[in-house]
Amino acid sequence: MLIIGERINSSRKSISAAIARQDKAFIQKEAMAQTSADAHYIDVNAGTFLEEEADRLKWIIEAVQEVTDLPLCIDSPDSKVIRSVLPLLDKAPMINAITLEPERLEGVLPLVSEYRAKVVGLCQSEDAMATTVEAKVEMAGRLVEVVKAEGIPREDLYIDTLVYPLATDASSATASLEAIRKVMKSYPGVHTICGLTNISHGLPNRKLINRIFLAAAVSSGMDSAIMDPTDKALYSSLKTILTIMGKDDFCLEYLSAYRDGRLE
Secondary structure, three states, X not given: OEEEEEEEEOOOHXXXXXXXXXXXXXXXXXXXXXXXXXXXXXXXXXXXXXXXXXXXXXXXXXXXXXXXXXXXXXXXXXXXXXXXXXXXXXXXXXXXEEOOOHHHHHHHHHHHHHOOOEEEEEOEOOOOEOOOHHHHHHHHHHHHHHHHHOOOOHHHEEEEOOOOOOOOOOOHHHHHHHHHHHHHHHOXXXXXXXXXXXXXXXXXXXXXXXXXXXXXXXHOOOOEEEEOOOOHHHXXXXXXXXXXXXXXXXXXXHHHHHHXXXXX
8 A cells, every 4th residue: 555645745734834934844744744654656746826835835745855755746737847856866756637628638647757757647537526436437548548658667657536525526536436346357457546535624623524434445456545644543543444354464564563663
């Protein structure tokens, strides 16, 4: 299970404030905490700074790479911003994200090839964001084809079937879970991913919802997530469901997490 640590995102007030005042120690503390919590990638995002996004993102990248050897997930909708920061990276990144919008594909896919990056593919076109199972699976298939045409290995594509807040779309979770099952069955080698906290936006006790949805998504075949690995209860749920699903040989990872005091 691939974990992309989500905490260094400028949509969080504390992160935005730290970026604005260039508080390197604060950002580095977040990076180190997620590294210690078994993240595989660190997501970095400065999208709320608009015209300053590229400069702010460069600053974040430099700060984070000083304290962790983990590869980064470059999180931006702007291909120009992505292109400007990629030369700074010490390791092959993940890029978040492409859609089926022609401008986005033309701007990002060549970068994925050039830097041998992994890439998140959102089930979204120039006309719509997929909400039904059928639309999610159909757009996932189109993403698989465009990535193949670019010569990018299928194994480097992470399909995000798009989960929306339950507070506004009560069927979003079930649609996403079914789409994950179908995508994983229809396109062997492709990965599935989600921005986990979207599901609980607008509802109380969000962490409970996040934990239950994560377990359901993993049981449906999802093999990666953009999440907070420092959330001990969430991490515990992940390790437990992986063990239950037979994805932890001899329960070794579960036992290791228990010995390290990571389970709650």
